[in-house]
Amino acid sequence: MKKILLFTSILAIAACSKKINSIAPSEASVAMSPEMAAGKEAYEKYCDSCHGLKNPASESAAEWREIVPEMANMSKSRKGIAIDEQTQQQMIAYLVANARK
Numbered sequence: 001m002k003k004i005l006l007f008t009s010i011l012a013i014a015a016c017s018k019k020i021n022s023i024a025p026s027e028a029s030v031a032m033s034p035e036m037a038a039g040k041e042a043y044e045k046y047c048d049s050c051h052g053l054k055n056p057a058s059e060s061a062a063e064w065r066e067i068v069p070e071m072a073n074m075s076k077s078r079k080g081i082a083i084d085e086q087t088q089q090q091m092i093a094y095l096v097a098n099a100r101k
């Protein structure tokens, strides 16, 4: 009996710590990591000015990994707006998660 009690309390502790670690979804349906959320925001801020926002599902994950640095260069050379490496990685995280499968 004692053993069972001990086992259930360990399970309870494990269940609790799992809850603390999991990220609360920012939207009801899609669980977005903080990195992806930052990437979405940056995408909407930086990628809208020349051609409007492209649908994330219009490109594959591999394509987004190439396009984002290319477009960051484009933004810098044509508009003088630099997009730092971390922000590019956040955009890639968001775009890749929603890319064409």
Ligand code: HEC
Pocket (backbone or CB within 6 Å): 043, 046, 047, 048, 049, 050, 051, 054, 059, 067, 068, 071, 072, 074, 075, 076, 078, 079, 091
């Ligand atoms: C300075 C203007 C400018 C900004 C800012 C810009 N783009 Fe572009 N983008 C272009 C132009 C011009 C083209 C078409 C010419 C080309 O493909 O090289 C293009 C084409 C594209 C294409 C389709 C062409 C391909 O390579 O398949 C995608 C997707 C794209 N951009 C995504 C983005 C994303 C994501 C961002 C933000 C990081 C962004 N763009 C920011 C100018 C811009």
